[in-house]
């Protein structure tokens with residue numbers, strides 16, 4: 001069992017997403033520590049990219065801002081290694097494929113391992129094309145986490161349930177990231193459909209912005225992922241009290 005999948009053994013897993021370097025490096029480090037203390041089980045760190053096709057306005061803007069701050073993949077790895085010295089929970093990078101390709105796949109995986117990163121989510125890399133990365137990730141003990149959307153075909157579901165490591169990332173909608181108010185009606189059926197084939201835990205992300213929504217989804221899934229809402233809280237309250245309160249209340253809802 002990997003460090004990531006073992007997190008799912010004891011409770012509903014809460015995964016918090018942060019764009020690295022938004023609004024600055026110091027805040028990313030403080031926010032990650034806050035997430036761990038307030039009850040997150042895994043931290044997803046976004047490597048900023050100029051063309052984030054899976055992202056809605058909040059994460060797009062955060063990405064743009066971080067790039068202007070000069071945040072490169074190398075800087076993200078450096079920040080991850082700094083975080084690893086201060087927090088214990090698994091760290092996962094979310095990054096688009098192009099910057100990783102430019103960095104060099106093998107070097108990227110080795111540097112991630114040295115930094116103490118535990119997994120990778122590459123939203124624009126379909127599992128059918130991920131052979132090179134998968135080969136480089138194995139010796140570096142990096143879980144490759146694949147995504148499924150409500151529109152995924154039966155074939156894609158088979159490939160992802162075969163290959164995904166750590167957990168499977170189900171997107172609650174076929175669209176882009178961003179906080180929403182409701183839980184789609186079809187979600188329980190979608191989760192159940194994947195569950196019949198999956199040996200891995202299932203975590204759901206996209207659009208979660210309240211403890212009630214998180215709880216409703218965790219009734220059928222093994223974990224939830226929250227991103228845009230956290231960046232909005234970080235922006236509104238750089239002292240991070242609101243972030244701390246929000247994550248604590250989601251934790252409580254998931255445990256209740």
Ligand SMILES: O=P(O)(O)OC[C@@H](O)[C@@H](O)c1c[nH]c2ccccc12
Nearest residue numbers: 054123177178205206207226227228
């Ligand atoms: O922001 P949301 O709607 O809460 O969704 C999670 C999400 O932010 C995070 O997992 C993520 C950020 N960018 C992505 C791109 C693709 C897939 C996932 C992501």
